[in-house]
Structures are given as C-alpha cells and as structure tokens.
Amino acid sequence: MRNPSTSASASAAAAAANSTTSTTTKTPCCSKVGLKRGPWTPEEDELLSNYIKKEGEGRWRTLPKRAGLLRCGKSCRLRWMNYLRPSVKRGQIAPDEEDLILRLHRLLGNRWSLIAGRIPGRTDNEIKNYWNTHLSKKLISQGIDPRTHKPLSDNSDHQNQSSSADANPRKASSSSSKANRKTNPNPNPNPNPNPVLSSSHLEDNHNDTALMMMNTSQLLHRETAHGYTSLLNGEDEARVSGLRNTGHHRRNEEDEDINYCSDDVLSSFLNSLINEDAFAAQHQALQLQQQHNQSTGNTAQLPDPLVSISTSAFGLGTSDNGGFI
DNA sequence: AATAGAGCCAACCGCACCTCG
DNA sequence: TCGAGGTGCGGTTGGCTCTAT
Structure with a gap:
C-alpha cells in the first residue's frame, strides 16, 4: 500500500487549492469556513x-x-x-483476511464496521475499499453476484424482489465504483430500501446457514436486546453503539422475545460460521433453536440446521441455488 | 516519451441514532 | 418531551499512481 502521508504531502497544496473550488450546493457537515480539507500533511x-x-x-x-x-x-x-x-494495521490484506471478509460479507452484507470489527487492525474504510476494488470484481469474474453471493444468472429475479447487500438503508442510491459510474450510470435502478442486516441481505440469502437458523427478526431481536455485543469481539465495544446507531435496526417493535438465547451461544455460533466449523455451527444452531423454543414456548421448527449446514453452508455442498452461498 | 484510461484509496458527505441538558 | 450537539456509519468522490498503447 502506498504511504498516504507521502501522497498526502505531495498533494497537499493541490488539495488546499481544491478546498476553495470544490464548494458545491451541498451543505457541509459542519461549518468549514476557513477549515482545511483534503489530504493530511x-x-x-x-x-x-x-x-x-x-x-x-x-x-x-x-x-x-x-x-x-x-x-x-x-x-x-x-x-x-x-x-x-x-492499532491500525497497514499493508496488504492477507489471504485469510480476504477469506474472512468474504464470509462475513456473505453473512452481514455491507456492514463494514461489523466486518472490520472481526478483523483486527483493519478499518471499515479499508475493507470497504478492498471489497469494492478487489473482492467484488473477483466474485464477478467467478460468476458470483458480489451483493448476493449467488450465481449471477440466478439473480435476475433477485434484482427486484430482494435487496442487495449494497442497498444503503439510508440512501436510495447504490454504491458504485468509478468504473461502474462510467459503464453503468444506473447500476441499481430499483434498490431495496430495507435495511441490510435487518432484512435485505439475510432474506436474500435465505438458504444461507445463518438465516436458516436465525431468521431476520430473531437477529434483530438480538441486536435490540443486547446491542450486538455477543456478535463482536473484544475490540468491538466501541462499535456496539455504532451498530445501534446505524438505523439498520429499529428498536421499537421488537423488545419482546429477546432473551431466548445467550450471548455466549450466539457469539460462538457466529464464530463457528466464520471459522467454517460446520459441526460447531450446527451444534450452536441447535442450541439456539432450543433456547428459542424454550423461551417462546414455540414448538415450531426453525429450518433444519442439519440440512442447511450440510447443503448450503460455506459452499461445502449443493443447495437450492446450486451450491453457491 | 507522451497520453489515456483504469486502479486504487484517503477523504468527504449526508444521514440516523444516542446522549444530555 | 424536545432539541441541540456529538458520534459513527455506509456510500461516494477526487485525485494520485500505475499500466497499456
């Protein structure tokens, strides 16, 4: 990676000049009168x-x-x-980090801060950039839709009915790289307004492991009840409130049915997913279901974790979507 | 060597939520 | 209860660097 400071100093003068010319109709986030913008020296x-x-x-x-x-x-x-x-780690993303990013993105969508929280030393911005410049292209070259992690050919009906991981819960516009801006000025004309984790990404991957065991509302309940602490590692405490802040979950309607599983179980469940430990994930999934049933008195079965784990998880087998996750 | 286009990434933006008086 | 200020998030942009022609 280039040294940002070097490039910053090299372009500082230009940036300073730009700061006076880049004023648009947009209102600044705060009063920037007399404030410097652009690269840091x-x-x-x-x-x-x-x-x-x-x-x-x-x-x-x-x-x-x-x-x-x-x-x-x-x-x-x-x-x-x-x-x-x-604590910020500089340098190339390692293959195992890349793999982790892929898995987490499949689970969480464009929740860059959450993903970053699982990868020590990496920032959300860095991961977001890496995703946009490397991983999304890599998936596309493999015939996989980077938003849904499903085969591109399968996504025609997903374009409209489900959300993409790129769907911004706060904005109608979708993300686009510079290349996309050039080649596809309107890459997602019908973005799903639903929040990412709260429904869109997860529902879109309904065959996916996590989803088969914890449906969307259950995940939301987890967020609501525990501020997601169980999903996060030790470095994530600062991000917990941020997650609550994102607007990806709505606190109001779901304060019931919130204590059906322990933080420990859910945390290790997510870890199992991340670590590709299918057996452990399956075990955790069963625990989750049992806890859920006990707390709610609901005897209805969540989708069979055995099936979902063995067929769709981690690309270890085939699934409804042809083995892609 | 010069130029154009693509790749890359730091920085910016607006928005949404939380906290506190 | 309400509003202002503070904070953090994901999407987007601008410009430097690299590569192909």
Missing part, C-alpha cells in the same frame, strides 16, 4: 496524534481547535480512526 498527523495520545479520543467537534488544527472534527476523527490509530 505529516505535520497535521503529528499534531493530531500527539494531542490524542495526551488527551484521549472524543469531543471531536472541539478537538481540532484544542489541538491547533484547521480541520473539522469529523475529518480528525476519520484520520485518527483510519490511519493514525496505533
């Missing part, structure tokens, strides 16, 4: 990291002033989170 990086090391993170809006930076708080936060934080 090494001096700014030093100011910011020194300040945070001394005073700690937080109060981003007022931080620039206190640190002596002519940046908006959001910009400072982003720079710290994505580049300056000591």
